[in-house]
Every structure is written in C-alpha cells, then in structure tokens.
Amino acid sequence: MSLLQVNRVNHSYNSKRFFKWKDQMNKALSDISFSIEEGKCVGLLGTSGAGKSTLGKVILGIQRPQQGQILFQGHDIYNADKRTRQMLRRDLQVVFQDSYSAVNPRMTAERIISEPLENYEKLTVGERRKTVISLLERVDLSEKDLKKYPHQFSGGQLQRINIARAISLKPKLIVLDESVSSVDMVTQSLILDLLKGLKEDFGLSYLFITHDIKAAFSISDTIGVLEKGELIQMYDSKDQFFSSKHPVVMQMKDSILAEHPRFRSIFN
Template sequence: MSLLEVKEVYHSYQPKRFLIRKGQSNRVLNDISLSIEQGTCLGLLGASGAGKSTLGKVILGIQRPQQGQVLFQGHDIYQTDKHTQRKLRRDLQVVFQDSYSSFNPRMTAEHIIREPLDNYEKLSVSETKRTVIWLLEKVGLSEGDLKKYPYQFSGGQLQRINIARAIALKPKLIVLDESVSSLDMVTQTLILELLRDLKDDFGLSYLFITHDIKAAFYISNKLAVLEKGALIAHYESKDQFFKSNHPAVKQMRNAMLAEHPRDRSVTKKTNVE
C-alpha cells in the first residue's frame, strides 16, 4: 500500500456569474491519479496556473475535490472520522512558498516551532524547550535564535524555521509547495540540501511542487508533469524525463537556462546533472 494515493480527482471553480455563461466552470484538476511511497520524493512539475497548488491543497485536506479520493495511510482523508483525521493531520505537514505569511509576526521562533508540539505532545516546559532547540539546530540555526521574531530573520532562515515546525512531529509526508522558489540561488541550494538530508535522517516522504526543473531534479526520486489541470506524464527516473518526446515536456526542457548567460538562448537545450 502506498503512503499516499490520489485517485481520479476532479475539481473546478465556479466563475462569477456575470463573467461566464450559466453552467460553465473553470476546470482546475481533471482525473488526477498519482501515488507516493514511503521515503520517496515525487517532484510535481508544471507552469504557473497548471493546478499544482490546488492539488497540494486537495492532498492536505484544505480543498475538498468535487470527485475522486485522497487516501493517506489507507484512509480517505475526506471520509474518515475526526479522531482519525487528527492522527492523519499529525503525519501530513506542509511548507509553503511565502515563509513570511506563514507565521504570526508577534510570535518568536520558539513559539512558532513549539506550536505543533503543544497541540499534539504532552511534554514538560523543559522537554519542549530542549526539543525546540534540537529542531533549530537540526535546520542549521541555534539556541540564540529562540527569542527572535520573524522580521529578524532572512528569507532563507525563515524557511528553515518553517521546515523545523514541519518536522517537529516527525510526519510521514511533507508537501513542499514552491518552498524554494522565492529564495536566491545559493539559499535555494542550501535549503534543498537540508531537505534531502532530513529526508534521509527521518525517512520522510515529500511531494515537491515546483516549476523549477533543476530544483526538482536535485531532490526528487520520481517526476510528474501537470499541464492545464491534467497529469500528462509520469517518470520513474530523470533519464526518462530527458528522453521524453511529449511536446509539453520538451518545451519545459527547452525553456531551461544555461548556467552562464553567454550560453543562453530561447531554443537551446541544456543538461542538468
């Protein structure tokens, strides 16, 4: 049994009545099926507007699909009882793109990271503090950052705090929704290295949602491509992705920039190691 199974998910948004004729809708997801195994990362690639974030919300239980099922650890997250939902929510965490809006600006790093511990664990004050310090150090920060507020951190540091909060309960699956796209290239690489190390250390599984092929290649075991709400391709390896003749995949490859500006052109294909 897969850790996560998405089965024939369909979802659309009803537009404003005065904009579109009655009966029409904006289809966002169309017959989406995919799975993620324990300890693996599925890279979900697609351009802006492809439906990636909506699919992430469906998987997280935030956006109920109009049709289809989302099975996490064998349970339909939209059909199970509240007690089971709470247990599943513990094992399913998220790191969003905008780290700044993910936090209450009046909360310190300590309170941000301890929030899931307070909700799910019965630890003493001293045990909670030790755990928070350990989590900070695990993501490359230190005890000296405990009392700092979000405005005192860089974007990369805030994303590390976001990740520390996400792993606090040792979840089974983390949805990473464009979690490095707002960072500079150096910080992106550092965060991707951190995510890969944490995946190995904790046996985590990831759904890595991104438009960045290089980032997806760095961390993913398998790749899937979403276009206009449809899952158009699924690849068991990076080599399969680069050998694919699917027009949309070829277009994505051709749009990749070379490492040096002098080598860049709109039609030139580049390789990613």
C-alpha cells in the first residue's frame, strides 16, 4: 500500500465575470492521480498557475476537492473520523515558501518548534527543551538560537526553524511547497542537502512542489509535470525527462539557463 494515494482529483473555482449572468468555472485540477511510497520524494513541477498550490492544499486537507479521493496511510483524509484525522495530521506536515509568514513573529524559536510537541507529546518542560535543542542542532543551528525571534534570523535560518518544527513529531510525509524558492542559490543548495539528509535519517517521504527543475531533480526520485491543472506525465529519471518530446516539457527545458553566463542565450 502506498503512503499517499491521490485518486482522480478534480477541482474548480468560481470566477465571477462582469456583464454575465452566470459565473464561469475555472478548472484548477483535472483528474489528478499519483502515489508516493514510503521513503521516497515525488517532485511536482509546474509554472505559476499550473495548479500546484491547489493540489498541495487538497493533499494537506485544507481544500476539499469537488471530486476524487486522498488516501493517506490507507485512510480517506476527508471522510475519516476525528481520532483518525488527528493521527493523520501528526504524520503529515508542511513547510511553506514564505518562512516569515509561516511563524508567529512574537514567538521565539523554542516556542515555534515546541508547538507540535505541546499538542501531541506529553513531555516535561526539561524534556521538551532538550528535544528542541536536538532539533535545532539537526538543522545546523544551536542552543544559542532558542530565545531568538523570527526577525533575528535570515530567511534561510528561519526556514531551518520551520523544517525543525515539521520534523519534530517524526512525520511520515512532509509537503514542501516552494520551500527553497525564496532563498539565494547558496542557501537553497544547503537546505536541499539538509532535506536529503533528513530524508535518509528519518525515513521521510516528501512531496516537493516547485517550479525549479534543478531543485526538483536534486532531491526527487520521481518527477510529475503539472500544466493547467493536468498531470501530463510522471518521469522516473532525469534522462526520461530530458528526452521527452512533450511540448510543455520542451518549453521547460528551453527555459533552463546554462551554468556559465557565456553559454546563455538572451532569448532563453
């Protein structure tokens, strides 16, 4: 049984238009199906407006789809009982793109990381503090960062705080929603290396939502390409992706800049 199964998900949004009696339905997701196995990372690649964020919300239980089914650990997340939903929430975590808006600016790093532990674990104050320090060290921060507030961290450091919070309950699956797109290239590389290490150490599975082809292939076992709400193809290797003749994939490949500026075309 797959850890996560997305079965024939469809979703549309109402779009009110001036001078028309009826609302127009905009298709956000169209018959989406795929699965994620334990210990694997599925990259979901697409341009802005492709439906990536909507699909992420559907998988996280934030946006109920109009049709289709999301099975996590064999349970339908939208039809499970309260106790099961609570268990599923523990095992399904998320790291968003904007590290600053994902945290309470009035909370210290210690309190931010402690939130899930307070909700799900029965720990003493000392045990919780020890756990938070261990989590900080695992994301390459330290005990001296415990009492710092979000504005005292760089964007990359704060994203590490968000990652520490996400792994605090040792979840089965983490949805990474453009989680490295707002940091510089050096920091992005460091965070991707961190995520790969955590995946191995904790046996994590990821859904890596991104528009960045290089980032996707640096961490993903399988790549899905989303375009205008449709999952057009799944690729099991970089060779499969780069040999694809699908027009959308061809356009994506053409948009990648060469590594050295002298080989970049002004028309790319």
